[in-house]
Amino acid sequence: MDASQIDDRQNELARHTVAACQNAITRALENPAQAIGLARGLEAALDTLLLVGREVERGEAGIYDTDTAVLVHVLANDGGHIALDFHADHTSLYRTRRGTFFIAGQSGACGRWKRHRNGGYAPGCGIELVGDTEARRLLEQAGGPVEKYFKVFEG
Structure with missing residues (x-):
């Protein structure tokens, strides 16, 4: 996979993520009682995404062993x-x-x-x-x- 294909896939992922967030906002506005649950779900997803980014930066992504954890x-x-x-x-x-x-x-x-x-x-x-x-x-x-x-x- 060349660099342009990686960029295309990252851009598509970003578009899907933005669309999901916009959809969640629309649903929350239509039904405010769902807003807290949706916000918590998005917060957890973004928290995990940031964590993966930090792990990648440290060069430790993908190293999870149940025997040592x-x-x-x-x-x-x-x-x-x-x-x-x-x-x-x-x-x-x-x-x-x-x-x-x-x-x-x-x-x-x-x-x-x-x-x-x-x-x-x-x-x-x-x-x-x-x-x-x-x-x-x-x-x-x-x-x-x-x-x-x-x-x-x-x-």
Whole structure:
């Protein structure tokens, strides 16, 4: 892939991102009750995008190892076998020595980590970088140790 193709792909990604933001703003104006949820979703996405940028600048992007990272919390472990249970989900939140959060896991053909195969879906596994905002949301949703990794304000 030459430089002009990379630039074209980056420009297209930027156009899609701007369009998604504009769509979210339009939806929030039509239904103000959704505004906070949409804002949090966009904040988490942008937080993660900035984090990826910082990791790339440091030359560390893509180096996430569950054997060397700290297991923060098991987000989902329903006990199902990924080959037999389409909805099985085994996903955990990890933190690297430098403080970067990521999730890793495996799932059945209808789960978070599913893979496209032969026109359908199959069990899969993966690792995904998440920003602090998303990591906190995942911990809160799963009843994990939020206070151990984030400041908790009472009020």
